[in-house]
Amino acid sequence: MKKIYILITILAFTAASCKKSFIDLSPNDSVSPGTFYKTESDFRQAIAAAYAPLQDLSVNDYFTSEMRSDNAHYQPYPSNRGTAYVQREAISDWVDDPTNAYTNAVYFHCYNGISRSNIVIGRLAAVNLDVNVKNDIDGQAKFLRAWNYFKLVRLFGAVPLYLKEVTNAQEAFLPRSTVDQVYTQIIADANDAIKELAPPAKFPQSGQATKGSATMLLADVYMTQKKYAEAETLLSTLPAMGYGLNAEYADAFSTTNKNSKESIFEIQFLQGTDKGTQPSNxxxxxxxxxxxxxxxxxxxxxxxxxxxxxxxxxxxxxxxxxxxxxxxxxxxxxxxxxxxxxxxxxxxxxxxxxxxxxxxxxxxxxxxxxxxxxxxxxxxxxxxxxxNWPVYRYSGALLLLAEAQNEQGKSGQALTNLNTVRARAGLPASTATDQANLRAVIMHERRVELAFENQRWHDLVRTGTAIPVMTAYGAKAKTIYKFLPGNAFGINNNRLLFPIPQSERELNPDLTQNPGYF
Incomplete structure (x- = not known):
């Protein structure tokens, strides 16, 4: 697992977003990219660095993917109206704008991970390494690139599609690709990762992406695109890879049970003060x-x-x-x-x-x-x-599988997977068979099973329920939270996407803004 925590010299010259700083590749305190990227060890270090932005993302994404929903809010702080507090509150209250540092941070951290993945993918193709080694490293990099683009396209819509290492200013400023183009690339990368990566060799796992991680990612993408049969096929392969539920729900989050058989992918943290440790808080x-x-x-x-x-x-x-x-x-x-x-x-x-x-x-x-x-x-x-921060768990896969099956009219199979999750929670089996009723039951189950794991907002949007659910919640919130600004919870379709960061648009005039933002 410590591979994920390695601090490497290329951190100094990989950029936080697609800006001119991308071309500053040789600061005085780093190894030259011309002499690095030669050996397996070099690339293992480089792929570890590509995971690192996920840690930064995890401390910002709960604002956009959990607090934007009906699952979480914030403790008011009326005696301190500093920018940091106001901007974080604004996301939960649906009044954020393109200068919000916390929505912008999600955008930048995703592109940081994409940049590092692109470097690995491009440089790896030019070296002579064992084919199994190359497949493993390339598969991890493509999983990471696909996952970051999936986060971006769901939160921001059409975004620039960077697929190679940026080496000059001209390459650093791209217009927004279409949503369909972004999804096409995500699917291509996820498919490559499935082919190149192996299933978990043992449990607990190393913390690196596996064939199971890529399979779950692609199934999640297909569910977002309402390709239910394709998602069902993928999700049905996970048990043979060794995944399963832990005996108790709390076991999935225990720090003594990290990367267990229930973990399909989680963001790694390591407590301590020694070099290489990266604690969470x-x-x-x-x-x-x-x-x-x-x-x-x-x-x-x-x-x-x-x-x-x-x-x-x-x-x-x-x-x-x-x-x-x-x-x-x-x-x-x-x-x-x-x-x-x-x-x-x-x-x-x-x-x-x-x-x-x-x-x-x-x-x-x-x-x-x-x-x-x-x-x-x-x-x-x-x-x-x-x-650690959970990204994909097997219980979530079972519920996604139940959803895919229900949408195809397979209520009996859907109930089996749904009730496997409910049984562990100590609940009686659901008997809902009507498709609409079962759909609501599965959505409720995902809400409570995956609470505070940054899934709720994406579930609401992909199922088309964000507007009615959040309209009802917003009306309720206004009666509970007397401190809300007058324009809070202005629920509309435009705000199902976050704004493109204003700082990026000032650097790159080819970037348009999402509707409803200025």
Whole structure:
């Protein structure tokens, strides 16, 4: 797994987005690209660097892919109206614009990963290495390029299609390709990755992309395109690769069970302070803003406490989501906890107790603030945790397969896959057979099974339910959140896409803007 964490010299000369900095390939403190990219070791380091932007993406994508939906909101901070707070709140409130640093960061991190993948793919073709080695590295690079473009096309629509290393200014400024052109390339790359990559050799896995990762990605693409038969064929190959459900839902997120048989692809993090470690800190972002996190982030006799008032308060589970869990669903307690306490006059929270959300009632004079519990695990240093970020899990594959089958009128097969997931959650089997009813049941199941894994927004958009669901949620939110701006939740089709970053359009006059933004 440490291969994913290698810090390599080419990080210095790969760019964050498609700008003029792309052509600055030889800073003084880096190895020249003319002498690197020769050996298997060189390319292993280079492909590890192509994974690195996923870590940066994971700390921004929950704003666009989770908080944009009805699953999560934020803790208000009216006493601090700094730009960083206002811009993050704006995404959840549907009032963001092309200068928003956090939607823009998703765009830039995706292109950073694409740039590094392009370098690997292009340079690899020119060297003489063992064919199995080349296939493995090329397959990983194409998976990463495809995944990043899939994220971009769903969030931003038509985007520039960079498919080779940028070596001069002319190559750095491309117009937007059509959505169809982007999807054609995603499918081509994913198919290549499926052919070139091997299934997981063992569990736990290394953390690198596998044939299973690429298969799941392509199935996700086909579901977005409503190619249900093609998606069903792909998803049906996953069990033979060794994937399966863990015994308990919480096992999928345990830091002692990373890259398990349920993991099809997850973004790797490694706690610690040694060179090469790259810790996560999700729990500190998802707890309410407080001067002392200790009541929740202390484990046995290991006291871990910090002031997260500058980082916390985000991705707070909504009451709408909490109310959607069925009675007896074990995933509720595994996914969400309650920080109980009081707010001070500076809008900071003093935590006095850590409570279960099941049948929770606030103590007298206290407030219960829900937080995402599935990323709370033992660690010894604040803001230095070992949690990976799940991208694709086998339970999600089963539910996607159920959806594909239901859309083809195969309700019996769909129910089998749906109920496999429900059984683990401690729920009775669904008996819905009417296609429309079963469709709604599967969507609900995906919502609670994959909550806080950056799937909800994409599910709403691809199924055509984003406008009605978010219109209803927005009306409800306005009655709950009295602090919302007057123009919050202006739900319309234009805002199903985020704006192209204004900074990119200023550099590249060929870039047009999405409708509804200026």
């Amino acid at each position: 999700f729990i500190y972002q998802f707890l309410p803003r407080t001067k002392n996190t200790g009541i929740i982030t202390t484990f046995g006799t290991t006291v871990v406490a910090t002031d997260n008032s500058g980082t916390g308060g985000w991705n707070t589970p909504t009451q709408d989501l909490i109310d959607s869990y069925e009675s007896g669903d074990k995933r509720l307690d595994a996914s969400i906890g309650i920080a109980e306490g009081t707010y001070n006059t500076s809008d900071l929270f003093t935590i006095t107790a850590n409570k279960s959300i099941v049948n929770y009632t606030p103590a007298d004079g206290k407030v219960g603030v829900p937080y995402i519990k599935k990323y709370l695990h033992t660690h010894i240093t604040a803001n230095n945790t070992n949690d």
